[in-house]
Each structure stands twice: as structure tokens, then as C-alpha cells.
Amino acid sequence: MEFRDQALAAREAAQVLAETPTGLKNAALHAMANALLESTDHLLASNAEDVRTAEANGTSGSLIDRLRLTEDRIAGMADGLRQLADLADPVGDVVRGWTTDNGLRIRQVRVPFGVIGIIYEARPNVTADAGGICLKSGNASLLRGSSSTIRSNVAVVEALHRGLRSVGLPENAIQLVTGPREVTDDMMTARGLVDLLIPRGGAGLINHVVQNSTVPVIETGTGNCHLYVDADADLDMAHRIMLNAKTQRPSVCNALETVLVHKDVAERFLPRALWELGEAGVTVHGDTRTAGYSAAVVPAQEADFEEEWLSLDLSVRVVDSIEVAISHIRTFTSGHSETIITDSRRASDRFVAAIDAAAVLVNASSRFVDGGEFGFGAEIGISTQKLHARGPMALPEMTSTKYVVEGNGQVRG
Template sequence: MDFQTQAVAARGASLELSTLTRKAKDAALHAMADALAAVEPDLLAANAEDVAAARAAGTEESLIDRLALSPARVAGMVQGLRDLAALPDPVGDVIRGWRLAGGVKVTQVRVPFGVIGIIYESRPNVTADAAGICLKSGNAALLRGSSAALHSNRVTVAALRRGLESVGVSPDAVHLVEGGRDVTGELMRARGLVDVLIPRGGAGLIRAVVDGSTVPVIETGTGNCHIFVDASADLDSALAILLNAKAQRPSVCNAAETLLVHRDIADAFLPKALAALAEAGVTVHGDEATAGFSDAVVPARDDEYDAEYLTLDLAARVVDGIDEAIDHIRRHTTGHSETIVTGDRRAADHFIASVDAAAVLVNASSRFVDGGEFGFGAEIGISTQKLHARGPMGLQEMTSYKYIVEGDGQIRS
């Protein structure tokens, strides 16, 4: 099926989805989950083929980690669909309502976008997450995954479509868009057929979509996430947060990429932190003050403070205080997630008020900035822009709204 045919079919399916009851959508999500669970062996085999091809092409291991599936990750994809079924349906929610002076009633109500296009790299789990979120929020999905995950995505989408069909919902609610760059260009220019486009991947992909699309774009962003350890921080807690944020899964956008340490506690904190990071396999790229605590520290180039490594690498710098930390973050942030570890409530409040990011964390790991962790069931991505959504985007963020105006014959004077 060519892209134009897919887009027209998705548009037709979106009209059906917009009027489905919650019961019907939840049944469809469970059927999609059942169908996906049933093809786990086929999915793992297809994914092994994708991973082998990526390794043969010299793909970095951090990207292989994003691409690779395991039984646990497949189970997570299946559970994500079931979790979505358990969440409230946002469609039809009344955002606000009031009456005009003449008695006319005005209500602002959530409605689906219609057809959502998602362009994403690797990460075949996104295929199930995005399809499920779009379905629950009443939208059809055109999924443009990368060629690196093609075999995995084919198996996944075929299963999801079978699940939909088994409960009488149009399988055209979910399409895998295949082809070369020309097809990606068609998707980006399909204004009138596609209502919203969401890029999810590296900086190059996101910039290409933002610059080249005539379809409205919700921009997801890269994550140069900072941790600032304040002078009043509990150092054991700071170390635990740092190791979790950096080393638990370094290839994701909410992993920490830069460490800032208050000079007053550098002597007490950095020797322990650098030793623990080294034990976890992390290479620290630091300023002169940081390097003074360990011969293993690599001198940091200026551009590394702008880096999203997505690897076991971390930039580090000693700062004179919270205001210097905030200034550094303002100059280098990508607006994703920024963390302060502190025992001083005033410092925490100052940091929250001064740092401009989608998420600001106090005494907690940036790894919590995730749709699943936020209780969204899954996420379509993490937006670092300010319109239309910001931060992890779940069901509500995949809706727009319309005004319903009801009267009994009133006319405007």
C-alpha cells in the first residue's frame, strides 16, 4: 500500500475512532496486547535480524541498546497497552464551561487530533506505545519507523492490526509507513491528511522534520540533562541519584549528561563520586577543578558541555554556587530535565523558579521523567517546546479541543 492510500485510509479510520466508546477502545487495546504477546517469538527473531544488521553496519552500542528487544522489553510493550486501557479516556472531557450573559452555554471539550504521524529512530517499543496512545485518544497513527527496526516494526504492526480487526475496529487505525526518503517527505507534506507530526529521535532527525514539514509539528527534543549538587546536599543521596541518572540506562534522553558540583562540597563529594562513576564504567570529562580529584578525568572541551552523549560519558564542572550552576544550565540546557540535589528548601525553590526546562527535579533522578513513570501508561515522546505540549506526552497531550456553544434561540445584538 503506497503512502497516499495509507493516509486516506487512516483519515477514514480516524472518523470511526473519534466516536468510539471507551469500552470499545479498551477492548481494542487488550486485543492488540494479546496479539502482540502471541507473536513474541516472531518479534524477537525479527529483532535479532535487525540487531545483527545494525552491528554489521558498525552501529554504536548505545544505539543498539535502543534497538534491541528482549522478552522483558516485549512484555513491557504488551503491558503498556494494557495500562493504557486502564487509564481514563480523555476524549469528551470538559476542560471548562460557563454561561454568557444572555444564557448561552459555552463548553470547552477535548477531541482527538485525527491522524497523527510519528517519525522515529530505532526503538521498536515506540511502535506499540505510539499506536496504543493514538488509539486510546481517538487518533489514527501513521508510524514511520527507521529502516534499522524494519523487521521488528513489521511484525509489531501486523499483530496490532490483527488485534484491532478481531474486535471489529478498523485496522487502518494503525499503519507502518515504509519506503525511502521520498516517502518521509510525503508524510511531512501531507497537510490535510495528517493533522500533527511528531519526530522522536536524535537532533538531526528532529531538526529535519521541524524545518521540512508543512504539517504542524510537536517537537520532541534532545536531553542534555544536568545534576547540580548543592552545598547542603546529602552526599550519599546525591551519589545514588547521580549513578541512577547516568548509568542505569545511558542511551535514553532522560539520562544525566552533565554534573555540576558546588565548590564548598567538592572535596567531600567528588573523590567518592568519581570513584563510583569509574566503577560503573563512566568516563568523566571534567574541568580543571574536577580533574584535580582523579587522574582518570578526561579534560573537557568547551563543546562537551552542550553534548547529549547517550553513552557512559559525563561532563563535569565545579561551580562557585547555585547562581553559577543556574547560569551554566541556562547556557547549555536543551530544556529537557534539570536536577538539584539540596537540603535547602530556599535553594530548591530558587532553582525551580530560575531553570527553564520541561521538568525540574529536586532530590530525585531525572530517569523519572518518563511517561510510564508519570503514570501516563506510556508516552509518545518528551516535548521540549512550549506549544502545544511540554514534557512527557500521554493521552491528554494527544488531544485538541473544541468549543460547544448551546443556546435556545439567542442572537447577538
């Protein structure tokens, strides 16, 4: 099917979904979960072909790991869909409501966007996740996965379609967008057909979509996250949070990438910090003052502070004041999550007010900036833009609103 026809079919399905009651959407999610489990053998076989092709193409081990499905991972996809069924339906929520002086009753009500396009890389689980989140929020989805997972994605979507059919919902509510590279361009310029595009993947993908899309985009995920150890920090806490934020899962966007240390505590903080980071296998890229505390420190270039390492690497710099720390973060932030460790109210107030990011943390690990940890139950990504949604995006962020105005004959004077 041509992309335009797919998008038109998605719009029709979206009109059905917009008026589908919550109970039926939940029944669909459970049916989709069942269908995935029943398809386990077929999913594994299809995925094995994708893996073989990837291996033959010399794809890296870490990429193949993302692409690989196992029985556990398929069960995880099914569980994810069932969890969505348990979450509150945002559609129909009244955000606010009031009555005007002339008796008009006005309500601002959550409604689905309509058709959401998701462009993502080689993770077949995103196909089920994103399709499920869009369905629960009343949106039709156009899923553009990587060509390297095409067989797995086709198998996943076949299972989701069986689930949709079994409850009488249109298959076109969740569609895989296949075809050559140009189809992605078609998606990005399908203004009026696609209401929202969400790229999920590396900085390159996201930047390409942002630069070329005329459809509204929500950017997700680049995180050059900083931790500032203030002069009044509890240094034990600072050590613990730094290690957690850097090493608990280094490959994700809310992992720590740069530590800034106030000069007054550098001598007490850095020797133990550098030793512990070394023990944890972290390579420290430090400025001259940091390097003075350990021979293992790699001299940092200015460009290192721009780096979202996503690996066991960490940039470290000693700063003369909180203002220098703020100024450094303002220069290098990607607007994701920025942390201060301090016991001083004055310092935390200043930091929270001055730093412009999706999340600003005081005395906690940036690894908590996540839809699950926030208690949202589901997450389509973490927005690092300011329009519409900022920070972890869950079901309510996948909706727009409309005003419903009820009167009894009012005209404007």
C-alpha cells in the same frame, strides 16, 4: 499505496475513531494484544530476517539489540496494549465549562487530533506502543519506522490489524508507512492530512523533522541534564542522586550529563564523588578545579558541556555561586530536566524560578522524569518544546480540544 492515499484512508478511519466508545477501543487493544501473542512465531521469524540483514550490513551490536525481538519483548508489547486499555480515555473529558451572563453553556472538551504521524528508529516495539496510544486517544496513526525493521514492523502491524478487524474497527486506523526516503518528506509536508508529527529518535532525526516539516511537530527527547550541588546540599544525598541519575540507565534522555558543584562544598563533595564515579566506570570530563581532585579526570573542553553523552561519561565543573550555575544551565540546557540538591529554601526557590525546562527537580533523581514514574501509565515521549505539551506526554497530551457552545437562540447585540 501512495502516501497521500494512505493519509486520506487514515482521515476516514480517524472520523470513525473519534466517535468510537471507550469500551470498543479497549476491546480492540486486548484483541491486538492477543493477536501479537498468537503471532509470536511469525514475529520472531520476520525479526530474525531483519537481524540477519542488519548483521550483514555491519550494524552495531547496540542497534541490533534494540531491533531484536524476543518472546519476552513480544509479551511486553502485548502487556503494554493491555495497560492502555486500563487507562482513562481522555476523549470527551471536559477541561472546563461555564455559563455566560446571557445563558450560553460553554464546555471545552477533549477531542482527538485526527491523524498522527510517528517517525521513529529501529525499535519494533514502538510500532505497537505508538499505534496503541494513538488508538486509545482516538487518533489514527501513520507509523514510519526504520527500513532496517521493515519485516518486523509489517508483522506487528498485521497482528494489530487482525485485532482491529476482530472488533469491527477499520484497519486503516493504524498504518505502516513504507517506501523510499522521500515518503518521509511527503509526511512532513502533508499539511491538512496529518494533524501532528512526533519524531522519536536521535537529535539528527528530530532536527531534520523540525527543519523540514510544515505539519505541526512535537519535539521529543534530547536531554543535556544538569545537577547542581548547592553550598547547602546534603552531600550524601548529592552523591546518591548523582550516581543514580548518571549510571542507572545512561543511554536515556533523562540521564545526568553535567554536574555543577558550588566551590564551598567542592573539597568535601568531589573526592568521594570522583572515586564513586570511577568505581562505577564513569569517565569524568572536568574543569581545572575538578581535575585538581583526581588524576583520573579528563580535562574538559567547552564543547564537552554541550554534550548529551548518553554513555558513562560526565562533565563536571566547579562554580562560584548558584548564579553561575544558573547561567551555565541557561547556556547549555536542552530544556529537559534540571536538578538542584540543596537544603536551602532560598536556593531551591531561586533555582526553580530561574530554570526554564520541562522539569525542574529539587533533591531527586532526574531519572524520575518519565511518564511511568509520573504515574501516567503510558508515554509517547518526553516533549522538550513549549508548545502544547512539555515533559512526559501521555494520553491527554495526544488530544486537542473543542468548545461546545449551547444556547437557546442567543444572538450578539
